[in-house]
Amino acid sequence: MRVIVLDDSKTMRNVLKSILTELGYTEVEETCSGPDALAKVAAFNPDLLLLDWIMPKMDGLTFVKTYREQGNKTPTIFVTTANEKTRVIEAIKAGVNNYVVKPFTPDSLGERISETMAKVAASA
Amino acid sequence: MSSSLDPSYVTAFVEATKKVFQTMLGLEVTFGDPVPGKLPYLANDISAIIRMTGGVIGTVVLSLPVASAEKIASAFVRSPVDMKSDDFADALGELVNMISGGAKANFAEKQVCLSRPLVMMGEGNALQQPSDSVSVSIPCRSSYGDFAIDVSLKKVSVS
Numbered sequence: 001m002r003v004i005v006l007d008d009s010k011t012m013r014n015v016l017k018s019i020l021t022e023l024g025y026t027e028v029e030e031t032c033s034g035p036d037a038l039a040k041v042a043a044f045n046p047d048l049l050l051l052d053w054i055m056p057k058m059d060g061l062t063f064v065k066t067y068r069e070q071g072n073k074t075p076t077i078f079v080t081t082a083n084e085k086t087r088v089i090e091a092i093k094a095g096v097n098n099y100v101v102k103p104f105t106p107d108s109l110g111e112r113i114s115e116t117m118a119k120v121a122a123s124a
Numbered sequence: 125m126s127s128s129l130d131p132s133y134v135t136a137f138v139e140a141t142k143k144v145f146q147t148m149l150g151l152e153v154t155f156g157d158p159v160p161g162k163l164p165y166l167a168n169d170i171s172a173i174i175r176m177t178g179g180v181i182g183t184v185v186l187s188l189p190v191a192s193a194e195k196i197a198s199a200f201v202r203s204p205v206d207m208k209s210d211d212f213a214d215a216l217g218e219l220v221n222m223i224s225g226g227a228k229a230n231f232a233e234k235q236v237c238l239s240r241p242l243v244m245m246g247e248g249n250a251l252q253q254p255s256d257s258v259s260v261s262i263p264c265r266s267s268y269g270d271f272a273i274d275v276s277l278k279k280v281s282v283s
Binding site for chain 1: 143146148202211
């Protein structure tokens with residue numbers, strides 16, 4: 001499964017990539033901004049996107065809206081903090097499929113990914 | 125606000141710190157009795173700082189000696205980092221952000237905003253807070269070394 005990690009923090013991208021590798025997801029691409037992610041998706045053709053919310057240039061909400069307007073249906077998981085949790089409903093309305101709240105364990109991220117992919121497969 | 129910090133804030137920070145270290149690092153943290161802060165106070169060598177504004181105004185500092193900070197940052201990024209690495213400050217900033225966000229979620233005041241974190245490095249730093257704030261230092265103990273969560277808050281009314 002191909003995964004794109006979109007986060008403006010290099011450290012968080014590294015943490016997420018490391019956890020994804022531990023979970024067995026070895027095809028992981030990283031990107032630091034919404035515009036860069038939009039440019040990368042066509043070439044990488046991801047099965048899943050993990051995205052941060054607060055980013056310069058384009059925030060997570062604008063990214064998801066733009067991504068969906070372009071006809072992309074790839075499942076997206078919003079990686080958020082308890083501080084931003086109140087915006088989850090807004091994110092779901094914009095087209096995010098699921099969310100995970102930092103801090104999280106590798107197992108809880110893995111469960112959230114499996115749950116998301118199963119839901120998307122069931123609704124296809 | 126009285127001259128001592130409302131225990132519910134201390135509990136919120138203790139619970140958030142425990143959860144962040146347990147989940148992101150697999151590290152068990154135990155806590156000593158909170159110590160009322162004297163201003164200015166001498167911080168540890170590394171201070172990851174975040175500001176709160178809105179219904180609660182103040183500062184949260186994850187305060188660590190270098191040795192503990194390097195072990196904790198390495199565990200967070202899952203590879204060895206020292207204080208010269210870019211990942212070092214980012215990791216500690218992420219941790220104080222998660223701790224503050226987690227604590228804030230349990231505040232009675234819901235309109236609280238967090239700043240982007242910053243990390244201060246160097247020996248003998250003294251941190252000064254506004255004199256109308258109430259400060260407390262929460263001692264934290266772990267197998268990676270001791271550290272502290274220093275909280276200084278001023279509660280305000282939001283219309």
